[in-house]
Structures are given as C-alpha cells and as structure tokens.
Amino acid sequence: MGIPGIEISDSDFIKLSRLIYQHSGIKLNANKKSLVRARLQKRIRECGLSGFKEYHKRVLEDSSGAELIHLLDAISTNQTYFLREAEHFNYLMETILPRWQQSDDRSPKHLWSAGCSSGEEPYTLAMVLSEFYSLAKLRGKVKISATDINSQVLEHARQGIYPESRLEKIPSGWVKKYFQKGVNRWAGSVRVKAEVRQLVDFFRLNLMEPFPFRQPLDIIFCRNVMIYFDKTTQEQLVQRFSQTLKPGGYLFLGHSESLAGVSHRLTYVKPTIYQK
Numbered sequence: 169m170g171i172p173g174i175e176i177s178d179s180d181f182i183k184l185s186r187l188i189y190q191h192s193g194i195k196l197n198a199n200k201k202s203l204v205r206a207r208l209q210k211r212i213r214e215c216g217l218s219g220f221k222e223y224h225k226r227v228l229e230d231s232s233g234a235e236l237i238h239l240l241d242a243i244s245t246n247q248t249y250f251l252r253e254a255e256h257f258n259y260l261m262e263t264i265l266p267r268w269q270q271s272d273d274r275s276p277k278h279l280w281s282a283g284c285s286s287g288e289e290p291y292t293l294a295m296v297l298s299e300f301y302s303l304a305k306l307r308g309k310v311k312i313s314a315t316d317i318n319s320q321v322l323e324h325a326r327q328g329i330y331p332e333s334r335l336e337k338i339p340s341g342w343v344k345k346y347f348q349k350g351v352n353r354w355a356g357s358v359r360v361k362a363e364v365r366q367l368v369d370f371f372r373l374n375l376m377e378p379f380p381f382r383q384p385l386d387i388i389f390c391r392n393v394m395i396y397f398d399k400t401t402q403e404q405l406v407q408r409f410s411q412t413l414k415p416g417g418y419l420f421l422g423h424s425e426s427l428a429g430v431s432h433r434l435t436y437v438k439p440t441i442y443q444k
C-alpha cells in the first residue's frame with residue numbers, strides 16, 4: 169500500500185525535476201520521485217491546488233518568482249549541525265590561522281559558508297575564529313558571509329535559536345561562552361550570543377547565479393551541497409570558486425565529496441581540502 173496523498177505521474181515528476189535542475193542545479197533522478205512527492209504535497213495543499221500538474225503550471229505562471237522560491241525551499245535538503253566534520257575546523261585552527269598570524273599580510277580575512285543551511289556551519293566558524301583571536305579582537309579582522317538558496321533556513325540562521333540538544337558536539341566551555349540559555353517559554357532552547365551572530369552576514373544566494381563578492385576570498389566552505397549537483401554543474405561551480413579565491417585561499421568540501429573526475433586547477437591539500 170502506498171503513502172496516502174496526492175499522486176505524482178512520471179511526466180509531472182520529469183517536468184518538475186527539470187525546472188528544479190534549471191534553477192538550482194539540484195539533480196533529482198527517478199529514485200527521488202517519492203521524495204519530491206512527499207516534500208511538495210503540503211505546499212500544493214497550501215496553494216489550494218489539486219495536483220502536481222497544476223502546481224508546475226502555477227510555478228511557471230508566477231512571474232514574481234515567489235512560488236519558485238517556495239518550490240526550492242521545499243526541495244532542498246538542509247541537514248547540518250555544529251562542528252560537523254570537526255577535522256576541517258581543526259585544520260583551520262591548527263594550520264591556517266597560525267599561518268595568517270605569522271604572515272605580514274594584515275588585511276581583513278573573508279570567509280564564505282556557501283550552502284550554510286540553518287547557520288550551524290558559519291557560527292562554528294565564528295566560534296573557532298573567536299577561540300583563536302578572542303571575540304573582542306575579531307571585529308574588523310574577519311568577515312563571514314553565509315548564503316543559501318533556501319529562504320526559510322536563512323531566517324532560522326539569522327535568529328540563531330536552536331534546541332539545546334543540538335549542542336551535543338560543542339565543547340562545554342564554548343556553550344557557556346557563545347550561547348545564551350533560554351528561560352520561560354524559551355526553556356530548552358539556546359541562542360547564539362549577539363557578539364557571535366554579528367560576525368556572520370546571512371543572505372540568499374543561488375550558487376547557479378553570479379557571486380556578489382567584490383574582492384577575492386580567503387576561505388570557501390561548500391560542504392554537503394555539491395552532492396546534489398551533477399558533474400558538469402560541480403565542475404562549473406568549482407571553477408567559479410577557484411576564480412573567487414585569493415591565491416593561497418582554501419576550498420573545503422564535504423566528506424563524501426571529492427574532486428575526482430572533476431577538472432580543476434586547485435592543489436590538493438588533504439581529503440576534501442584544496443588550495444588555490
């Protein structure tokens with residue numbers, strides 16, 4: 169017996185997945201049909217529509233682009249957590265930051281969390297930097313941009329409020345230093361302290377569109393995002409990341425992502441870390 173709800177035909181699935189690919193680079197193969205069905209049913213009901221064919225038509229006809237944003241919000245996978253893939257943060261703390269400190273170059277550093285989801289990754293970066301430089305000395309020294317295609321997760325990220333249970337991987341000293349405990353109706357939640365939130369600039373950016381940065385960047389974290397793209401899209405994106413980095417800048421990818429089979433000009437540093 170199938171899951172109750174609105175059925176999706178093969179042809180409607182193909183039309184929707186083409187539209188999603190065209191706009192976000194997210195590649196949905198036939199095995200993702202039930203995922204698309206499950207994730208879009210609620211939105212179809214909210215729109216008062218009867219099925220996927222009508223929904224596809226609605227997205228195409230909405231010249232404001234708002235329904236396309238709803239579609240991409242519903243489809244994107246946003247799983248993330250604080251200190252995810254901790255080796256990356258260790259490498260930053262033990263190798264990159266000491267190198268920056270020893271260098272004569274005192275210009276401000278710019279880090280980018282590309283595909284930041286609900287903010288745990290850029291906030292982890294902010295905490296690691298604060299551990300190294302101390303919060304008071306960070307302002308003006310470092311800038312963190314954090315972007316995502318999904319407007320709902322970005323709103324969550326800006327708020328910086330998480331269930332206390334999400335702090336499992338964070339050292340207890342950091343919890344005290346960087347989080348505020350919720351009371352009364354916020355009991356059981358924590359909020360990233362304002363001084364840390366202020367270090368991160370969140371904005372919506374579809375990675376398929378031009379990047380808005382005026383100056384080259386020092387570090388790009390694009391982790392667990394490219395797995396949703398096909399090889400051609402990955403290759404184009406890595407080339408654009410590479411053009412956006414300063415010479416000597418770093419690109420970090422997620423642990424299940426590698427640049428094997430992707431043509432690029434970066435130097436391999438260690439698994440999932442590349443340097444320009």
Ligand SMILES: C[S@@+](CC[C@H](N)C(=O)[O-])C[C@H]1O[C@@H](n2cnc3c(N)ncnc32)[C@H](O)[C@@H]1O
Binds near residue numbers: 246283373390391
């Ligand atoms: C699984 S999360 C990864 C979050 C975080 N980087 C981490 O590793 O924990 C993938 C994120 O990529 C975003 N994403 C997918 N396609 C995108 C695109 N074309 N442009 C920008 N963000 C995209 C999704 O919305 C989602 O929040």
